[in-house]
Amino acid sequence: MFFFLSKILDLVLLPTVWLLALLLAALVARPPRNQRRWLVAAAWLVLLGTNSALVNEALLAWERPPVPLADLPAQADAAVLLTGVTKGSKSPHDRVYLGPGADRFTNALWLYRAGRVRCIIVSGGSGAVFSSGPTEADEMATLLRLSGVPAADILLEKRSRNTRENALFTKQLLAAHPDIRSLVLVTSAFHQRRALGCFAKAGLRPIPFPADFRTVDRSLKPNYWLVPSPEALALWSLLVHELAGWVTYRAVGYL
Template sequence: MPTSLVAWLIIASIFIKRDRHKKILRGLAFGLFIFFTNPFIATVVINSWEPNAIQYDQVERTYSYGIVLSGITNPNRPPFDRVQFNKGADRIVHAIDLYKKGIIEKIMITGGSGTLTFEGNKEAHAMRDFLLNFGVPQADILIEDKARNTRENALFTKELFTNPSSKVVLITSAFHMYRAKKCFEKVGMDVMSFPTDHYGRELYYTPDDTLIPSIYGLKIWTILFKEWIGIIAYKVAGYL
């Protein structure tokens, strides 16, 4: 991660004995800090990585299913009388929009517990309750509650389809869409991408957005590093 890289360079410079090497490591740490905290650079990169949003009126046909990937709630955080959403809440909110507009006929939610040390509460169940509260009939909601990662989202979802070759709408965060779409295609499913909750934004050429270090830059690079490492791991494992 970006913060870790800078921190390790600084730590290494403390223990290195040669002054020349100390200066090189500290200079590199400072340079990386300036680079990773620059909001303009981060915005350019995330805008290049994320696929463009799709207007509702650009969808030219009706799909039987919209598949919503979980990973957007905190099901084990109290109070338990409500759904605790993260930033990715647009996944389920836009799925409701697609359903209400008649673009998708049913909503499938895939995702169990992302906790490795204990079973935890199932995200799919919490998101199903959210859909019910917003008037989506039980008959139009399907859940897959065993998947713990994107590979399993695709694998276990396919098992629930009588006709896995039919085209469906895949709804997930824009930064995650590349890996998710590849996983579903790998198991033989034909999906239309519907990216949500973009981190990218319009470019501004003000001092705040071009010169002044910002936590926004570190946040964007951390998200990208995590996703890129995940893609590499999935490719090595043969999931993509």
């Protein structure tokens, strides 16, 4: 039930849905003065929502900062790679399609190839309400093998549908591998807070290794502050989704 309710909440919290609701309200509002109020609200949402500087500052405050390699142990036992970066609905289904979060995969691979982790645990089933075909963990494993990682160094957790289940099912997997003690958690920088909280609640203490940064360095250039950007609205959607997820997880005791 929680899984399905979370999908409904995702839809309700989309800024584009808010914008559509404001425009529909303006369309049916009477008298004309009320129409203007709804249109003004929609205009403010567009003005603020497409400002790159505002969303970048908000994300800079929320994202976990990059972790220098010097802060990692010489070699941890495993990197835990959280999925959520593939496009299972794209055809033909003869390859793996990666989305914006592919940096999670490349960072985990980099840690392995640099000798900073002995193996990679891929955690993730499918976050879709209705799904068929290979899990995201299977797809990530395919790419890891093609990148030269031996199958013996890849462990798969293929049941999880959300961050809480990532943590719970990874702990269950580790029960069969007592030699794996030190973990490096690889997920998007905006997702690290919630992921770390879930893993801590499950009794695991991984070292965070944020990836997939959606922020840029602050700039004094006019286009950073003044030029509207459609990508900014997408970033607000991402941040609102993650903040709502963190608050919800905290409220129900998952963190």
